[in-house]
Amino acid sequence: MFCPIADLDFGLQKTGTRCAALCSSSTTCKGFFYHKQDKICKGAQDMIFNSDGCQIMAGTSFYQNTAVTTTTSTTPTTTTTSITTAATISGQYGNICASESDCTMAYSKCLDGLCSCVAGYRYQSSTGLCVADCGNYGSTYIEYRVMRLTANTIIQADENKSLTFCQDACAAEPTCRGFNFGYPTNRCVLEYGTPLTHPSAFNAKTDFSYFSRNCE
Template identity: 25%
Template sequence: MKIIKVQLNAGLLSWLIDLGWFTWMVISFWDCVTAVDDIRMFKSSRRQNLQNMSLSTRTVFTSHNLTSLRCAEQCINDRTCVSFFYNKKSGLCAGHSITLGITNGSTPAVGNRYYVVEDGEGYIGDACTTTSDCYVTDSECRNGACWCAPGYSFWPSSRSCVANCTEYGYDFTAVMNHYIILNNEEKIENFTFQSCLQSCLSATLYTCVTFEYVWSLGECCLQSITMLDKPDVWTENVIYSSEVVHYQRDCA
């Protein structure tokens, strides 16, 4: 009788071990499946152009120790976020208000993966060949990417290009080799680009919404108007032998 009982206990133990092993296999397999599907379930696509890279342009949040699911969820739940980096090794998650179709300025970041949510396809910042590739109203394909057309400010929270902002932010959109003639609030010589940008942001006597910078001369022109306010003096650069860039301020 004792022998039979021992045999039964041994059989039960063996069965429990087999069951535990099987359960572990199922859980492990499920973990793998859910890890792969975490991002996919939120209808975001992985882009190869920034694999193992990082780019800080228009970052709206940075979070740590997140799973891929939580990272995707945070971006989806943030109206201003349309793309994000996720690093499985570090759990680092960084959301962005534009689609990073152009990789200029990117730096190496081993393990980083870049994802674009469904609304980010053809969105502001995404790579393009023609304006028809850009779906946001009053945006255009310029220098290989979708940007708001001259005179329009990018408004991340409404995902639109607008003629006026109720509140202005800290980012700017560039238009190469164009400027507004004779409508400067201030003109400053021998200035660095960063000093010019900060002067626009910190202006108190007027709301600085655009500025121009002549790179070779260090010339800074601050303005309270846009191309839409003065379309008749919106001019392509034929005067300066070097590059002049017009910057329009984004909405907050």
């Protein structure tokens, strides 16, 4: 979600922690929007009490003195949605973190400045937990940089494919639990195994990322 009041453009930031630091350093910033996948960071000069006129963008989180929860759509669109405010629960999925101790939920870790799930577990939005398996798998992923899984390959060494293609291909395959993406050659390799079922096959690999598929 992005709103008209998000008029402080902090550009693209690698982590939510960096985005938070830029907001904190601004005397007019009351909160900020951060899109983890696209790294978009925008500050807001006013508090948000409703989502009227806001643009819904899946994967965006808003941080201020209270946590804002909105319904989202898979495609960016301008609409009016219901909005609720509640006290921020620290240490949960998507919260800003500086170390592992900042993430208190089970099977969580601090990943790229945000609380996420340890490799092999996946986020279940209906419960807010990191779980080992899903009843239904979705089309969002957790990226583990400079890591690769080599176990139970479904599609091998498909090169010159975009990251979006690889995400969509995994989402369309019921047995896909994640994929490797090699950045130099745009190599896409879908995997049925997981770092939890095959821990010895999950290893550091330069220029690769492993994407773990979340629950629906």
